[in-house]
Amino acid sequence: MTVLRILFWVVLQALIFNGINVFGSEITPQLHLFAVLLIPIQVDRFVWLFGCAAAGLALDICTGTYGLHLLAGVLLGAAIPTIYRAFAPRDGYEVSDRPTVHGLGFRWVLLQTFTCSVVYCIAVESIASFQFHLLSAAVWRGLMCAVLTTVLVLLLQYLVLRSSKKSRN
Amino acid sequence: MRNLVLLAIRNGYALAVLGLLGFGSALYMQHHGPGRSAxxxxxxxxxxxxxxxxxxxxxxxxxxxxxxxxxxxxxxxxxxxxxxxxxxxxxxxxxxxxxxxxxxxxxxxxxxxxxxxxxxxxxxxxxxxxxxxxxxxxxxxxxxxxxxxxxxxxxxLHIDGGWSGRLGATGASGGLSWDGHDARIMHLSGIPRHVYLQMGDTVFSTGFDLIFPAGLPMGVVEGSFDAEVPDFVDVRVRPLSDFxxxxxxxxxxxxxxxxxxxxxxxxxxxx
Missing domain, CATH: 2.40.10.340 (Rod shape-determining protein MreC, domain 1)
Structure with a gap:
C-alpha cells in the first residue's frame, strides 16, 4: 500500500505539481514528499534510504531530470533516522505511532515535514545549480520551496488522511 | 578477505548510502556530460x-x-x-x-x-x-x-549556453550568455568601449553559430558595465522571449x- 501510494504521488508530482511555479516561476512544491513521509516510523533505516532513493529515481524518470531527485532522495533517506530521533517524544515512539497529524500531532508533523523538506528542496536546488556562486540563490529557493511544501503537506494531512487515533499531544 | 567482508557487513548502511550517492552522481554527471544520450x-x-x-x-x-x-x-x-x-x-x-x-x-x-x-x-x-x-x-x-x-x-537561459549576438542590425558582435542569477538579464560580452550604446536597442543573432539565421531578435539592451578585459564593456540584455x-x-x-x-x-x- 505504501509503495502504491508513493508511486501515485510521484506520478501526480510529475504530471501536475511540477507544472506549478510560484513566486516568479522558480518555486515548485515537492508534494510527493507527502507520501514518502508517511512511511511508518518503525521501519528499518535501510527502508528509508532505499524508499526515498527509489521515489527520487521514479520522479527522475517521469520528469527527465535524471539523477537529481535520486541524489536528493538519498540525502533525505540518510537524514530521516536522525531527524526522527531528534523529534522523538520523551518516552520514545510507540509501536502504533503513525507519522500523521492524527497520530503524533500537528507540532511533530510540522517540524518533521519542514526539516525533511528543507533537506530535500535545498539538495534539489543546489544540485540543479551545480555552481558555487549560485549556491546562496539555490538555498533561498530551497527554503521557499520547503515552506510551500510544508504548508501543502500539512493541508493534505488534514484533507486526505482520516483520523484513526487521538493525537499524543 | 574475511575481514573485508566483516567490515562491509558492519558498515553496510554507510556503504549503501555511499553507493547510492555514487550511482546518483554518476547518473547526474552523465546527464550533464557528453555521454548522456544513451x-x-x-x-x-x-x-x-x-x-x-x-x-x-x-x-x-x-x-x-x-x-x-x-x-x-x-x-x-x-x-x-x-x-x-x-x-x-x-x-x-x-x-x-x-x-x-x-x-x-x-x-x-x-x-x-x-x-x-x-x-x-x-x-x-x-x-x-x-x-x-x-x-x-x-x-x-x-x-x-x-x-x-x-x-x-x-x-x-542556461549557464552552459554560448550564443552569438550583434548590437543592432550592423553593430558590434559578441558572445551572449547567462550567468544563472536573474532570468531577466543576459550578458553580451566583448563589446568595444567606443561603441555607442542606446538603451532599448535590439540585439540580433549574427548567424555565426549556424544555430540561428542572422538578424533574428534575441533581446534588448538594458545597460552596460566595465568588463574584466580593458577597453571592453559587457552589455546587459533582456531576452525578448517570455520563457x-x-x-x-x-x-x-x-x-x-x-x-x-x-x-x-x-x-x-x-x-
Whole structure:
C-alpha cells in the first residue's frame, strides 16, 4: 500500500505539481514528499534510504531530470533516522505511532515535514545549480520551496488522511 | 578477505548510502556530460510521454490566448511573405535557406541554472542535435539531443549556453550568455568601449553559430558595465522571449549546415 501510494504521488508530482511555479516561476512544491513521509516510523533505516532513493529515481524518470531527485532522495533517506530521533517524544515512539497529524500531532508533523523538506528542496536546488556562486540563490529557493511544501503537506494531512487515533499531544 | 567482508557487513548502511550517492552522481554527471544520450534514449520516452500529457492539459486551458497569438503571427507572416515575394519576384535562394519545422515544448521551467526543456517531435520527424529553436519569431534555444519522438532543448537561459549576438542590425558582435542569477538579464560580452550604446536597442543573432539565421531578435539592451578585459564593456540584455509562456515552437535547420560545420572544423584543425 505504501509503495502504491508513493508511486501515485510521484506520478501526480510529475504530471501536475511540477507544472506549478510560484513566486516568479522558480518555486515548485515537492508534494510527493507527502507520501514518502508517511512511511511508518518503525521501519528499518535501510527502508528509508532505499524508499526515498527509489521515489527520487521514479520522479527522475517521469520528469527527465535524471539523477537529481535520486541524489536528493538519498540525502533525505540518510537524514530521516536522525531527524526522527531528534523529534522523538520523551518516552520514545510507540509501536502504533503513525507519522500523521492524527497520530503524533500537528507540532511533530510540522517540524518533521519542514526539516525533511528543507533537506530535500535545498539538495534539489543546489544540485540543479551545480555552481558555487549560485549556491546562496539555490538555498533561498530551497527554503521557499520547503515552506510551500510544508504548508501543502500539512493541508493534505488534514484533507486526505482520516483520523484513526487521538493525537499524543 | 574475511575481514573485508566483516567490515562491509558492519558498515553496510554507510556503504549503501555511499553507493547510492555514487550511482546518483554518476547518473547526474552523465546527464550533464557528453555521454548522456544513451540514458536519454532509454528513458526519454517515458518522461516525454508523461510531460506531453501534462502539457496537453496546460495548453487546453490556454486555448483562447494561444489562438489569438497564432492568428496575429499568421497575419504578420503573410504580410512578410507578400513583401518578400514582391522584392524577389517569387524566387528564393534554395542553397542557404532555413527549413522550419513546427513543434511544441512539453516540459520546461525557468530559473534553473541548467534546466533543459523537453520538446516534441524528435528524430523520427527529422529533428537533429544542433538545430535552433524559435518561439514567436525570437531565438529560444538549441536542440541538444533527440530520442525517437522527443528532443531535449537547451534554452538561452542556461549557464552552459554560448550564443552569438550583434548590437543592432550592423553593430558590434559578441558572445551572449547567462550567468544563472536573474532570468531577466543576459550578458553580451566583448563589446568595444567606443561603441555607442542606446538603451532599448535590439540585439540580433549574427548567424555565426549556424544555430540561428542572422538578424533574428534575441533581446534588448538594458545597460552596460566595465568588463574584466580593458577597453571592453559587457552589455546587459533582456531576452525578448517570455520563457514562462512558451508552448508552440519552430525547429530551424540551415541548408548545407553539415558542409559548413565540416569546413569550420577543418579550419580549426589547420590552425
Amino acid at each position: 540514458w536519454f534514449h532509454t528513458t526519454g520516452e517515458i518522461a516525454g510521454n508523461m510531460q506531453d500529457l501534462r502539457a496537453d492539459w496546460a495548453s487546453y486551458m490556454e486555448f483562447g490566448a494561444e489562438n489569438e497569438r497564432l492568428a496575429a503571427e499568421v497575419g504578420t507572416l503573410r504580410e512578410e511573405l507578400l513583401v518578400l515575394r514582391g522584392a524577389t519576384g517569387g524566387r528564393l535562394d534554395s542553397s542557404s535557406h532555413w527549413t522550419v519545422m513546427p513543434g511544441a515544448v512539453v516540459s520546461g521551467t525557468v530559473g534553473g541554472a541548467r534546466t533543459l526543456w523537453l520538446a516534441k517531435p524528435g528524430a523520427l520527424a527529422g529533428v537533429e542535435p544542433g538545430m535552433g529553436v524559435l518561439w514567436n519569431g525570437y531565438a529560444l534555444g538549441v536542440v541538444q539531443e533527440v530520442s525517437a519522438n522527443f528532443s531535449r532543448v537547451m534554452p538561452l 514562462s509562456k512558451v508552448q508552440h515552437v519552430q525547429f530551424l535547420k540551415v541548408g548545407q549546415r553539415d558542409e559548413q560545420r565540416q569546413l569550420m572544423n577543418l579550419e580549426n584543425a589547420v590552425q
